[in-house]
Amino acid sequence: xxxxxxxxxxxxxxxxxxxxxxxxxxxxxxxxxxxxxxxxxxxxxxxxxxxxxxxxxxxxxxxxxxxxxxxxxxxxxxxxxxxxxxxxxxxxxxxxxxxxxxxxxxxxxxxxxxxxxxxxxxxxxxxxxxxxxxxxxxxxxxxxxxxxxxxxxxxxxxxxxxxxxxxxxxxxxxxxxxxxxxxxxxxxxxxxxxxxxxxxxxxxxxxxxxxxxxxxxxxxxxxxxxxxxxxxxxxxxxxxxxxxxxxxxxxxxxxxxxxxxxxxxxxxxxxxxxxxxxxxxxxxxxxxxxxxxxxxxxxxxxxxxxxxxxxxxxxxxxxxxxxxxxxxxxxxxxxxxxxxxxxxxxxxxxxxxxxxxxxxxxxxxxxxxxxxxxxxxxxxxxxxxxxxxxxxxxxxxxxxxxxxxxxxxxxxxxxxxxxxxxxxxxxxxxxxxxxxxxxxxxxxxxxxxxxxxxxxxxxxxxxxxxxxxxxxxxxxxxxxxxxxxxxxxxxxxxxxxxxxxxxxx
Numbered sequence: 001x002x003x004x005x006x007x008x009x010x011x012x013x014x015x016x017x018x019x020x021x022x023x024x025x026x027x028x029x030x031x032x033x034x035x036x037x038x039x040x041x042x043x044x045x046x047x048x049x050x051x052x053x054x055x056x057x058x059x060x061x062x063x064x065x066x067x068x069x070x071x072x073x074x075x076x077x078x079x080x081x082x083x084x085x086x087x088x089x090x091x092x093x094x095x096x097x098x099x100x101x102x103x104x105x106x107x108x109x110x111x112x113x114x115x116x117x118x119x120x121x122x123x124x125x126x127x128x129x130x131x132x133x134x135x136x137x138x139x140x141x142x143x144x145x146x147x148x149x150x151x152x153x154x155x156x157x158x159x160x161x162x163x164x165x166x167x168x169x170x171x172x173x174x175x176x177x178x179x180x181x182x183x184x185x186x187x188x189x190x191x192x193x194x195x196x197x198x199x200x201x202x203x204x205x206x207x208x209x210x211x212x213x214x215x216x217x218x219x220x221x222x223x224x225x226x227x228x229x230x231x232x233x234x235x236x237x238x239x240x241x242x243x244x245x246x247x248x249x250x251x252x253x254x255x256x257x258x259x260x261x262x263x264x265x266x267x268x269x270x271x272x273x274x275x276x277x278x279x280x281x282x283x284x285x286x287x288x289x290x291x292x293x294x295x296x297x298x299x300x301x302x303x304x305x306x307x308x309x310x311x312x313x314x315x316x317x318x319x320x321x322x323x324x325x326x327x328x329x330x331x332x333x334x335x336x337x338x339x340x341x342x343x344x345x346x347x348x349x350x351x352x353x354x355x356x357x358x359x360x361x362x363x364x365x366x367x368x369x370x371x372x373x374x375x376x377x378x379x380x381x382x383x384x385x386x387x388x389x390x391x392x393x394x395x396x397x398x399x400x401x402x403x404x405x406x407x408x409x410x411x412x413x414x415x416x417x418x419x420x421x422x423x424x425x426x427x428x429x430x431x432x433x434x435x436x437x438x439x440x441x442x443x444x445x446x447x448x449x450x451x452x453x454x455x456x457x458x459x460x461x462x463x464x465x466x467x468x469x470x471x472x473x474x475x476x477x478x479x480x481x482x483x484x485x486x487x488x489x490x491x492x493x494x495x496x497x498x499x500x501x502x503x504x505x
Contacts, residue, residue: 002066003177005038005230006222007159012047012063013037014055015173030294031190032173035083036226038163039066040156043133044073048154048163049226053086060090069095074130076138077102078165079151080109084226089114101130103142106150124152126212134158139218143167143209144497146202153213160221162213167206168238169225170194180233187229191238194228195245196303197296200333204460207246208500210239244403248337250306252402253284254393257298258311259291259320264345264376265313271382272309272343272371275389280397290322299329304405307339307396308365310356314346319355327356331363334460339396340365343385345373368392457483457502462495465505 003011013036019029035051037059045067051059063069069091077085077100088110092098097120102110104123111117124130124140131137136158143151146167154163170190174182199206223231223238231238256273260266266289273285286305288298302308310327312319319327340363342356353372360367371388373381457466466472466486471479474493477486483502490499 001062002039005224006161006232008041009156009159009161009222009224010039010041010066011036011177011224011230012039012059012066014051014059015175016052016055017173029171031171031186033171033227034173034177035086036169036224036228036230038224039063040132041067042136044131045071046074046076046130046132046138047072047091048076048224049078049084050087050091052083056087056090059087060094063091072098074098074132075100076154076163077106077110078154078163079148079226080106080113081148082113084165085110085113089116092116092119101140103140103144103150103152105144105148106152109148109150139216141209141213141216144205146199146205146209149495155218155220157218160219161224162220162222162235163224165226166198167209167225168223168231168242170228172228174229177230178233179229179231179235179238182229190228191241192245192304193296193300195242196300197333200303200335202461203246203248203334203336204501204503205497206242210243210246245303249303249403250338251284251304251405252280252282253286253301253305253405254307254309254396255286255288255298255301255305256309256311257288257290257302257323257326258309258344259289259313259323260311260345261313261315261320262376264373265311265343267377267382268343268345268371268373268385269309269311271377271385272389272392275386275391276393277389278386279390279393283393283397290320290326295326295329298326299333302330302335302338303333305338306402307341307392309341309343309392310360311343312352312356313344314350314352317349317351319344319352323352323356324359327359327363331359334364336364338365339368341368341392342370343372343388344370345375345377347375350374368395455483456505458505459492459495459497460501460503461497462492464492464494466502 005011013034015034017032019033037050038048040046072095075098077088099120099122101122101124107121107123126140126142128140129137136156139155139157141153143153143165151165153165171194172190176182179187220236223235254276256269258265258269269287273287276283276285286301310323312323340360342353342360344353346352350372353370357367357370371385454469466483468482469479471477471481472493475490488499491497
């Protein structure tokens, strides 16, 4: 079945109602997904992307009901992951030698997936065009690392349709394909969930790419995504939302996430939440048990939050495994400009709290002193946790400005109680500058053993660090060259992206 998008553009994709996970088990899809493929029929016939490999037969059968496959003049492959190009091999077996347009990195990715180096590849870069007749052209825009090196988008002139690849989409399946037909609250939730769990590591690139696309000065009437809805009603609203999300987004919200063996750490979590409410009544509070709640919902809430508290019971002198896994994902997502603190209960050593504290520092959070309680929390311990939460809320509110959430939410709470024998930190303790906190703990990767006057620059995508003292001899950047004098043509040696993705360390 095809769905008319605009003029001679039709959707020829697949609705996937059943799939529950993406990227292995990394992303839980609670609303299914769609694989969006598009057919453009002007003087030339163009197919933009295919579908996931599991739906190859269904896709080809549907396509052959609409068109003789031999009429397809060009195939645009915007991204080589199998949910985009999975049916490509079977399609090209039926129409061999059909030109496949992709980026130079796309050739490597497609060959790596399909092992067909002899396909008729035509490589493109940003600004290249393809005339498809009737006065219309396709303009190609490279989208490196959004979220793969091979990614690109395609713009159809005349109809003003942007085929946006993974940008602006969501894993969300509905028979109604267009944004104005859908539940707006649910759609916004799925968009944020998708951005926060998949695109957050590349937020600086998102911002730079949006600015680049806008600088082209082309009008956009429809955004045809690779997953989820097609944006036709005020299509650029999602561009504006992405731009806001890409700039160290945070609301007046705190997320508390924990795991527990005997409910002791849960008691702490609830008492800390109660203290936060006392110290900052307007702050939204979300409390999650990692073993019972959807991990991707938790990460989406952390993305929205100004701060996060991570708690765990101590087991074998380390944290609970699911908390450890969550911290690994938090490190990989590279949340920007957020505060954090560790808490937890233990029978004797409290190794979990120390490890959580260390991992939060490694993940580039601004870390406040932790809260550790021995044994099962008694009344005094719960008071300490309440005081801790209240003080933390006060400190985290200082000199902050927040984004306004589009969807109003009730402030959360499940409040009861928490662990023992340590005093709640004072305002001065919690507000210890990051540099001082690091001196007290282990050295992190952001505090390199350089002189005080040395300023390095870190790639936000792969975390390679440019050290002015060393330069980059492979690109003729001499030792001693400050970042301001590094040529604009400089590329990260690891991921080959430009200076715009670097931040000062």
